[in-house]
Amino acid sequence: MPAEAIEIRGLRKCFGDNEVLRSIDFHVGQGEVVCVIGPSGSGKSTLLRCVNRLEEPDAGTILIDGADITDPEADVDLLRSRIGMVFQSFNLFPHLSVLQNLTIAQRRVRKRPRAEAEAVARRNLERVGLAEKLGAFPAHLSGGQQQRVAIARALSMDPDMMLFDEPTSALDPELVGEVLAVMRSLADEGMTMMVVTHEMGFAREVADRVVFMDGGVVVEEGPPDAVLERPVNERTQRFLKMVR
């Protein structure tokens, strides 16, 4: 049996006196789509950011494809280049064109020749439906388009898995759909995905598993219809009633 894509054991993270993750056990299987939901401040974004060590865990182990990345000897840069990350605020590079946004890491990190990097970039822009925006600058794109470019940028590194940190929370409501559609098609292609989200509809339809977090612990997890429709835990019930 192949190793889990992401396997986390006993993860703790504090910001000062505030313990945001209290001994989390969590895993994502190969090709699995896991949505993490929960109230703000529940630690779900921190958990996601620990997976590529944008946050340094205080204790616990994180295995990516079976390799321990909390090991001080681990090559974090190599690891990150294999894990795509999509941010709430897009974080496109505003001084670079869309094409350059997609090629810079391919060329500087992957050392791909320009022609190859640009071909990969074109293919991924097509995948998110923005082939014609190649030469545009981020400031001239709508929020939804920027987020789709950000997804294409992450995909251009040929990642083994994708992390999404509330990818639609900064979007106007009418732009949410186009981003979710791209994510859905990624899931259909078998991409391993960990998605922190408030989009319950997306979680219900796309996720293989839903994890509900509150107060720095995993409160409840399971198939979407179980967690979202028939939650066992009282905190889950309360949260779902509030977001509905």
Next chain:
Amino acid sequence: MTKRQRERLVRAALYVVLGAGLIGLALVADWETLRRNFFDVAIAREMFPGVLVVAARNTLLYTALAFAFGLVLGLVLALMRLSSIGPYRWIATTYIEIFRGLPALLTIFLVGFGIPIAFGTRWPVLLQITLGLGIVAAAYMAETIRAGIEGVPKGQMEAARSLGMTRTRAMASIVIPQGFRLIIPPLTNELVLLIKDTSLLFVLGTTPASKELAKFGRDLLANKANATPLIVVGAVYLLITLPLTQLVAVLERRNARAR
């Protein structure tokens, strides 16, 4: 009288005072003396082409040297100030605090006379100029550059790192280019200050070929016993600095649009 009428009356009165003042000044002034001493066309004509091909050229050359040095050292100092290694931060902070607080004239003397007296070696004059002005300029630019780097949103570094870039690579390709875009206006202002500070360089001693604008004008002032050279030199300074300050305004407008 309504409030509006009163305001109108005050405005009119202010214009009358201004107009009367100007007319009075024009009547009192000795136009012929002014013209002869400040706007002597013959003297002005004599200054060309030297004022441009020697003096202005030297001013621009000295400015460019000091600016390039200040920019490079300033960037190094800014990065040191942002370093996670304590001693680097302390060294940079000390440098910046010391040299921002010193007049450029002092560092020019230091490089031009202090060093030769201490070590018995005289550096080439262009190196003296570069260091004399650049040492202070670097301290100012370091703070400007640091502000620029810190002005780039944290998410930019995170996005770059999440794509597998090293910290250094992310700094060089993502953060610093954006930081510099933010600080082009204040950096251009520092360039203008440097242009004016080249007027201090005469203390290093000059040859006819190495005079910058201010020294060129001053020597002719003494030579001709006439202030016209200062007016001409001042006009040349403005010819250089005004487009730069205009450029700052344009860039600031463009920056505002790009956001």
